[in-house]
Amino acid sequence: MNIVVIGSGNVASHLARALYMAKHRILQVCSRTIDNAQILANEVNADSIDEVQQINVQADLYILSIKDDALAEVVEQLPDVDGMVVHTAGSVSVNILSRFKNYGVFYPFQTFVKSAELQFDAIPILVEANTIANASLLMGLGNELSKRVLQASSDQRGALHISAVFACNFVNHMYRLGEDVLKESGLPFELLHPLIQETANKVLRMSPSVAQTGPAARNDQQIIQKHLNQLEGQKETQQIYRMLTDSILKYNK
């Protein structure tokens, strides 16, 4: 396929590279900052442009991989095209693209850091489109990149995004709060590394409901009270400790 990539951030970069590796032709990379467009364009043998009005209207696929709140504006500026237009956002409905003839969503579900190497074939890709034929086309493209491609509605994609906020963003915040508690005691964060790995590995083998351990899971009130007392100097961390402990206790009733 002949593809135009609009965006040059984390998702755009990983996706453009993966498609290029899968022998698709990236015609153009478009970014408001031409230098960013150029860097990615060089990697995937494409032209760089900095205005969506300059896109090649003959492409088969247009991938909009930009910030959620910039989508509506860019959609408006795009010329009319016959090729399929997709976005890559978790929490934006497919309908934002309804002015086009062929449109859909191509959502690779992972936390992306631009520079880090990723096994793209392990990343689930969620697909949605305005027609069955377009959905098949996106499924086919997804299967070239990943072993796990599925169709999902905009609502399902929204739910997946929320679950990701819990399983990734909030999890990372828990690491951070743990790091802070250690710092206060003069201990290095690295002490938590094996525990962090094992906690993640465990839920690849069993449901989190089975994997739960710790004072709240044991309803060990003595330790819970002790921990709350020790956190007296860090009020917000203490409040979070209390709320999540209560939540675990309720779940285990």
Next chain:
Amino acid sequence: MNIVVIGSGNVASHLARALYMAKHRILQVCSRTIDNAQILANEVNADSIDEVQQINVQADLYILSIKDDALAEVVEQLPDVDGMVVHTAGSVSVNILSRFKNYGVFYPFQTFVKSAELQFDAIPILVEANTIANASLLMGLGNELSKRVLQASSDQRGALHISAVFACNFVNHMYRLGEDVLKESGLPFELLHPLIQETANKVLRMSPSVAQTGPAARNDQQIIQKHLNQLEGQKETQQIYRMLTDSILKYNK
């Protein structure tokens, strides 16, 4: 060393096996439930007993690896011994053992499941003792089992335990809440597997403060509001979403 293990739970089992593999002699395994004592005793070529009064008073080391709230009672029942008595608890002071001549703490810092294989040498071990000589002895023993052994006070161990509640128990609860959101939408938890792995792997390479992504880190109020609306039917999950989002926003200010 000649060792008596009191307890037959997750930590006792892993520790007894690791010490046995390191060519120490496990004399006895003591558990209130003799069948449990027998199972572990068989594995490490030891005798099984079900009353602490029956322990061999000639051993070099007594490892108390039982529930935190049972410790005080068992300590009281133990005969006087010359060998060193240690417990393996994160949040219990070393002083609970002060009736003995030689005492300390030997705390392997990991989440244990009895049956799972663990790389014991990657697990940090925190050591504390009543004399410098006893601390050296425990450090030496720790170094036989693990590459990461350090001395830590009871306060530091308490802080480490709290940080573990965040980085393990609360993290697992985040996985669980994410699983629930997916279930509501008819999507399988397995979709989160690659994200969970990558989120954990990331903080082995960088600080969680650098690794943070997501709507709160970007201060994307539109998506935050959308997620809160979608969680309207799950009040408690919604409340946790709000609290942790606020906390990330504050940290990033």
